[in-house]
Amino acid sequence: MAREILKRRYVFVLIATIIIFLLGFFMGIVVNEKKAGVMEQMKAIQDLDDLSLQLQFTYLNSLDVNSTEGCKAIGAALEQSWINLNDAYNNLIKYKDNPDADQATARLLERNDLLNNIRYWFLLKKAKSSCELDDSVSVLFFFSEKSCSECGTQSTILEHYKKILGDRFLLFHINGDVDDAMVKILANQYSVTKYPTVVIENQKFEGVMQKEEVKKLICSKFKTEQPECAAAQ
Amino acid sequence: MWLNVFLWILYFIALYFAIFLLSIFVFEPDSKPKKLAHFPLVSVIIPAWNEEKDIRETVESAKTLNYPKLQIIAVDHGSDDNTGKILDSIQGIKVLHIKRKHSDNKAVAFNAGLKHATGEFVACLDADSSVHPEALNCMLPYFMESEKIAVVTPMMLVKEPKNLLQRLQKYEYITSLFIKRLTSHINCIYVAPGPFSVYRTNILKELGGFDENAIAEDMEIVYRIQKNQYLARQCLNGGYSYALAPRTLSSLFKQRKRWYGGSLSNLYKYKELTMNRQYGDFGFFHMPRSLLGILTVFTTLGLFAYFVLIPVLRKIYDLYLIRFEVMPYVSSYNIAVDIFDLKNTHGMFVVLILMLISLFFFVYALSTAGEKLNKKDIPTLIIFLTVYPFLLSCMYLAVVVKKAFGGKFVWHKMER
Structure with a gap:
């Protein structure tokens, strides 16, 4: 005598499990995309920060005067750029910490962040030599x-x-x-x-x-x- | 990478079983048992070994059962204390005095009582437990459903939980009772607790009574019942019994050595039931679930180490590095969370669903047990949901290791 087996139930539960699983997987992809998007935007902001700072230097140099007002503006711009740089760095660390993150993307973002850091460091050196910060x-x-x-x-x-x-x-x-x-x-x-x-x-x-x-x-x-x-x- | 793949497989399995249980909850309503047509004689066997503290209360609890035809048989299993004398002084019960060999366990005493039992049904009542007066009236009707039903298990709760460990076990019993309630619908009952499981006497005698060599005779007998194509049912409406829960960690560990060790032996002893069509859902649901349960235990430990233990140790080391100068962190602590704080992005949805199902079961189990939660229960609940599974997993691991190295398990007396 064979006992009852809820055959259809096993299949039904399997399908439900797979659906939830796939849903979770796609949600993971969406979240990771979103993170990458946020970091892209931060990258753009840093590029603008840099462009602005470069312009400020070039313009002040062209005036050929030691302008305290100009230095103040550069100091403030550097400060803001530093905050942006740090936000981006913190996000990068968290992004890398996630085992599901796309490793190739993480490497690109890290390289970009490192170059941003060096760029800032370089600018800071330049600013320190010409301004009292x-x-x-x-x-x-x-x-x-x-x-x-x-x-x-x-x-x-x-x-x-x-x-x-x-x-x-x-x-x-x-x-x-x-x-x-x-x-x-x-x-x-x-x-x-x-x-x-x-x-x-x-x-x-x-x-x-x-x-x-x-x-x-x-x-x-x-x-x-x-x-x-x-x-x- | 491999850790991730392993986790995925595990999430999948866990989710599958959780949804299966949920489907039972949704699609199989609790049916009302039939009414008792007559009152058959019920024998209550109370095996006792050195139980002078509780034995009187236990026997009294059996005597107060609101049932007209009772035969109470107390078995004094070679006690060194006053258990025998106390039993002899109680009126209206049959007392057996039997000798005790060193290796004897409860099964020996129960089987001795079983020989004298003349009831159509026979109940086992552990000497340190008690039973609700209406238990038999709630449980017996379940036997009316089919002649094949060999055992009906009680709704076992913790007897007068006093300390934290006992309160944790209270929640554990309530949760496991709820799971048994679900699995009973698909014939997957696998254990009949000592505090007041009721057996159909002729089937129990036909199967030869309890196994006197088993580590967990209360589990072995149900596996044997299942193997012989008889049925087991969980009582769903009342039928309460109350078990004394271990009060200390060491006595809890001794108890779990017996439970988990017994569970492993029985899984091995009855391995041919696994995925065997003849045994229906017991073979297709219960056996794989129990086997994979072992995997789950190891994973619980692994996850706990990976996500809690190691990060906490690392944090403590970091604090040491900064010489515990924590004020700057405390004063600027920010609880804001953003999208970058979502880790394990692919698995989190599945984990979330798993947690929701578990939480739903837990809350529902509490409400069906009539458990009202106060504010002061919250710390216990938090420990129950976090540290307690880890504690039990550690005990399970210890048992598995001991088994693997061929350790022997002996019957221990519960400390109190």
């Missing part, structure tokens, strides 16, 4: 995700100071894994041979630095007194 310390952080297990530690500590000091601490993440000639030029210029390497205002430090050391170094590079540096550890 608000006191800040800029740091190049050379790291690798593939061949450096300690880089996460260094990143956490540097990010901490970015959190505390805000836009007075300009942290540029330079991912050595990104295949781009500009990264190689920069790494060559500072003769980066190992990761992590931290360049604080043109001074190079190799290997992981703990929190206390990082703090001392950053504080020594400020021209003016910073309340965060005065506080007792």
Whole structure:
């Protein structure tokens, strides 16, 4: 005697499961597309930021006067551009963190973000040489995700100071894994041979630095007194 | 990449079984059992070993059953304490005193009682549990549906939950009761709890009573019933019994060693039922679900480690790196969430649906159990939904490992 089997039920449930599954899959694709769209837009904004800054420099240079008003405008524009740059970076990190993200897209976005960072760093250097800007310390952080297990530690500590000091601490993440000639030029210029390497205002430090050391170094590079540096550890 | 593929397969399987259960809920309404035409004699067997604390209360609970034809048989299984004396002092019950060998378990005592049982039906009542006075009147009508029905299982709840662990088990019992309620519709009952499962005596005797060598005799007997093409039913309207739940982690672990170990042995012992047409939905739904259940346990552990344990440890290490200087993070903490916070974008919809189905079952189970939720229950509920499955998974893992290395399981007395 064979017992009852709900044959049609098994098939019905299978179909329902597949439908929900496909629906989920397509929703995933839509969400990922949307994310990529947002990042595309941020990329466009950064290009405009850059174009505007370049124009400002060219125009002020053509006037051939040291205009305080002009420098103020450039300072404000740099500040806004830095905020945009950081938003884009944070999104990139989250995008990469998602196991379902399209890896090829992630690599392109990362390369783009890195170049934006270097472009900004370059502009900042130029601005600092011709204008009196608000006191800040800029740091190049050379790291690798593939061949450096300690880089996460260094990143956490540097990010901490970015959190505390805000836009007075300009942290540029330079991912050595990104295949781009500009990264190689920069790494060559500072003769980066190992990761992590931290360049604080043109001074190079190799290997992981703990929190206390990082703090001392950053504080020594400020021209003016910073309340965060005065506080007792 | 492989982790992703594995997760996908798992989501699919989990979703399939969840939707299957949901389909039973939607398409198979609970039917009203027939009325009892007459009152057949029911024998209640109470196997007891060193139960001086609870035995009187248990016997009294059996005596207060609102049923006209009762035969109560208490079996004193070689107790070293006063259990025997207490039993002898109670009027109106039959008391058996039998010797106890070291390896003996409850099945030996029950079978001894079964020999003396003259009822058309026989119920087992664990010595530390109790039963609702109306239980028999709710349960017996289920036998009227078919002569093939060999056992009707009670609506078992936790007896007077006091501490957190017992309250967690209360929710677990309620949830599992609801699942049994659903699977009963497709003949997939696989365990008959010691607190007051009622058997048809002639079938039980024909099958040779409880297996005295089984780790979980209350599960083995139902698998045997299913294998012999008899039926098992879950009582759906009343028929409450109350089991004492372990109070400490170590006694919970001992209990689960027996449950999970028994479940693994029975899956192995009755493996030929799997995907076997002869056994209907029991072979096609219950067996695969139980086998894949083992996989689910491992995945629960893996997911917990991957998504909770490792990130938390990493966070603690990060905090150590910044020497626990957390004020800047606290003061600027932002709970805004945007599209970039959606991770695992392909799987999240499936996971969401799974969680919704589970939550729906849980809430419905609570409401059918007449459980009213207060604000003070919320912490327990949160623990029940997060840490508790992990805890049980760890115990399951320990049992599987022990099994794999050929460990032996012995009968333990519950601590209290």
